[in-house]
Amino acid sequence: MAALSDARRIVVKIGSALLVDRNAGHLRADWLHALAQDVAWLRGLGADVILVSSGSIALGRSVLGLSGRDLALEQSQAAAAVGQIRLARAYEEALAPHGITTGQVLVTLEDSADRRRYLNSRATLETLLSLGVVPIVNENDTIATDEIRYGDNDRLAAQVAVTVGADKLILLSDVDGFYTGNPNDDPEARRFDVIDRITPEIEAMAGDAGSGLSKGGMKTKLMAAKMAIAGGCDMAITEGSPDNPLKLLENGANATWFTAEGDPQHARKRWIAAMKPRGEIVVDAGAESALGNGRSLLPAGVTRVTGTFGRGEPVAIVTLAGRKLGQGLTRYTSAEAGQITGLKSEEIEPVLGYPARAALIHRDDLAL
Numbered sequence: 470m471a472a473l474s475d476a477r478r479i480v481v482k483i484g485s486a487l488l489v490d491r492n493a494g495h496l497r498a499d500w501l502h503a504l505a506q507d508v509a510w511l512r513g514l515g516a517d518v519i520l521v522s523s524g525s526i527a528l529g530r531s532v533l534g535l536s537g538r539d540l541a542l543e544q545s546q547a548a549a550a551v552g553q554i555r556l557a558r559a560y561e562e563a564l565a566p567h568g569i570t571t572g573q574v575l576v577t578l579e580d581s582a583d584r585r586r587y588l589n590s591r592a593t594l595e596t597l598l599s600l601g602v603v604p605i606v607n608e609n610d611t612i613a614t615d616e617i618r619y620g621d622n623d624r625l626a627a628q629v630a631v632t633v634g635a636d637k638l639i640l641l642s643d644v645d646g647f648y649t650g651n652p653n654d655d656p657e658a659r660r661f662d663v664i665d666r667i668t669p670e671i672e673a674m675a676g677d678a679g680s681g682l683s684k685g686g687m688k689t690k691l692m693a694a695k696m697a698i699a700g701g702c703d704m705a706i707t708e709g710s711p712d713n714p715l716k717l718l719e720n721g722a723n724a725t726w727f728t729a730e731g732d733p734q735h736a737r738k739r740w741i742a743a744m745k746p747r748g749e750i751v752v753d754a755g756a757e758s759a760l761g762n763g764r765s766l767l768p769a770g771v772t773r774v775t776g777t778f779g780r781g782e783p784v785a786i787v788t789l790a791g792r793k794l795g796q797g798l799t800r801y802t803s804a805e806a807g808q809i810t811g812l813k814s815e816e817i818e819p820v821l822g823y824p825a826r827a828a829l830i831h832r833d834d835l836a837l
Contacts, residue, residue, distance in 0.1 A: 478517040479518050480638045482626035489527040508603060509568075512569065524552065525553040526548045528548075530548040533551060576608060626693060627693035637704075638702050639718065642706050645724065647706055649661075667727070675687040701732045707722055747777065748784045753771075767814070768810065769813050797836065
């Protein structure tokens with residue numbers, strides 16, 4: 470089974486039922502401070518940590534006197550607006566004593582569906598991590614409607630894990646793994662320690678949510694697992710309610726691990742390679758050599774741009790002789806790329822009118 474202590478980048482999903490007392494509607498502050506100890510431990514081992522946290526609606530509804538009822542969309546959005554402030558402050562107060570800076574990142578489904586916004590959110594998360602920040606990610610429930618929402622933070626956490634190239638995704642749940650049936654109803658239900666492949670039989674075993682505060686059930690966790698492992702990220706479902714749940718997981722607590730299909734970087738390159746190119750970038754011999762040595766593609770090495778594409782869309786990379794080297798995700802639109810063809814980095818800003826991104830295609834976005 471996978472060890473957290475070996476992970477380079479970890480995403481941890483925290484559900485409402487763990488963070489907020491179901492009856493009182495109050496934050497479980499002692500539990501959160503114990504989780505902060507786990508985060509500090511992982512950071513001390515050199516790992517990046519991202520927390521995907523529910524809880525804003527659950528906290529806000531208590532403050533607004535909306536407990537014990539189903540909420541209309543507008544009431545949920547109002548509760549989220551009130552609860553998000555409290556949620557962000559709670560994480561800041563829990564992690565600050567460990568010398569950890571937190572940053573709040575609110576997203577909607579559109580931020581992953583729209584390629585430009587996807588790249589922006591990825592760049593923001595990468596920058597926060599590079600600055601030593603622990604991002605606290607949540608769905609932006611104040612503006613999200615059914616059409617633009619994930620609907621559960623299991624899949625949101627998986628999307629974040631794939632976006633940032635995490636190698637471990639931990640879903641802290643109210644059950645200690647994935648079972649052959651509902652363990653509350655079926656005394657014969659058996660927990661899986663490891664699932665190497667999600668078969669139709671495994672999918673048929675998934676049930677629905679059992680908590681009044683959270684929306685995710687085993688079906689959404691299985692959907693998250695499929696997304697994560699395809700992106701090269703191991704995923705675990707484990708009991709989250711005890712104090713220090715991540716330390717407990719490292720020390721052998723019950724869990725189900727879904728094993729990744731390769732590593733995150735290879736999975737990302739397979740994904741890029743499978744896309745249909747929207748255009749072509751023709752490169753000179755110097756750029757061809759640099760790409761072969763693992764470098765990014767700079768505008769200076771480009772001789773011609775064809776096709777119509779937006780920022781973040783796939784393009785083929787072709788030599789002067791017409792041989793395809795591979796493809797990648799461009800950081801400029803086709804119009805912009807055409808304007809800066811052959812230019813050095815310091816020459817780009819006067820042409821475009823804004824500071825240049827150093828690479829036309831970053832090496833992390835290349836599949837050669």
